Amino acid sequence: MRPSPCGRRGGKLRILSGDKDGETSYGEFPWMLAIFRRRGKDWKFRCGGSLIRMNMVLTAAHSVKRFAKSPELLMVRAGAWDLMNDLEDPNVQEMGVSRVIIHENFNERGVLNDIAVLKTSEAFRADSNVGIVCLTKIADYFPPQKRCIVAGWGYGTYDLEPTDTVMRQVVVPLVSREHCQNQLRRTALSRYFTLHENNLCAGGEKDVDACTGDGGGPLVCEVDGRYFQVGIVSWGVGCGKEDVPGLYVDVTKFINWIVETYKTF
Incomplete structure (x- = not known):
């Protein structure tokens, strides 16, 4: 489906696991x-x-x-x-x-x-x-707790102040469907919320999350030195709340x- 190689990360790598405001380097993604x-x-x-x-x-x-x-x-x-x-x-x-x-x-x-x-x-x-970026149907590559990366500009847009337009990254854990649904049922979504089969969850750590302006961006996971897109930033209940994972499109299903x-x- 695509020329090879895909998913090769560039730039000067600066993985800042758990850093809520992690800078990226030029050409890194x-x-x-x-x-x-x-x-x-x-x-x-x-x-x-x-x-x-x-x-x-x-x-x-x-x-x-x-x-x-x-x-x-x-x-x-x-x-x-x-x-x-x-x-x-x-x-x-x-x-x-x-x-x-x-x-x-x-x-x-x-x-x-x-x-x-x-x-x-x-x-x-x-x-x-x-x-x-690489794509795959093999969801088994991405088990719960695997730490993956979301990059984007978020609030760093021309319309918002203060203006910070350099790409940022956060490292978030994938969350199992059962745990995610249970956590989200404790929010305003109510105890009747059902996680759709074509969504996946990641995050749930305080102040470490994708947020407004990051929509559409990729959630990527490393497998044997290459990066695969597992999710698309979709929606969430607020941003960066502890024990409240964010919701992503499960790209492997599409x-x-x-x-x-x-x-x-």
Whole structure:
């Protein structure tokens, strides 16, 4: 489905396990994308995404659904790191979007099947800071308590103060379905909450979490030196609350959909 190798981490590695505000280094996550929307004459940061083919972006449906009929209002930046200074970097690439494809079973109210792909107007060029992440159907690679990484810009957008636009990372543990559902039933979701089969959970550590603005970004786990995307940042009950995991799209459940969608490109 993709050229090899995928999932090769770059830059100067700075894994800061448990650091709520962990910096990344330039080019560390070459599959990480910043998605922008046009607002008037300007482009404003919208959400995160991941590069899964050189012209195919994986993101959350809830972040891009409104652009399904107007893909020209979206733009994707690859090789991004510091959003305020990226355009001074000749290795940063920007592409328009020609198609926005929302999963046919996306349920906005319940935030279910929260997955979408974007087709870029042209393929990105592979570079030291631009590459694709690995995908797999094999969920057994990702057992509970395995520590994985979420990267993104979160509140580091042009619209919020203070402005901190350098990509950050957090390291979070995967959480079993049973434990996650039990923990979430203790929140405002109520004791009747049922975790959807196409969601997975990670986190639940105080002040260590994805949050507003990180939607659509990838949750990646290392397997034998390569990084596989296991989740897409979807939703949660607040951010960084102890014993309250965040919810992600379980990407392993959607590999067939991704492959079939790519055939329509």
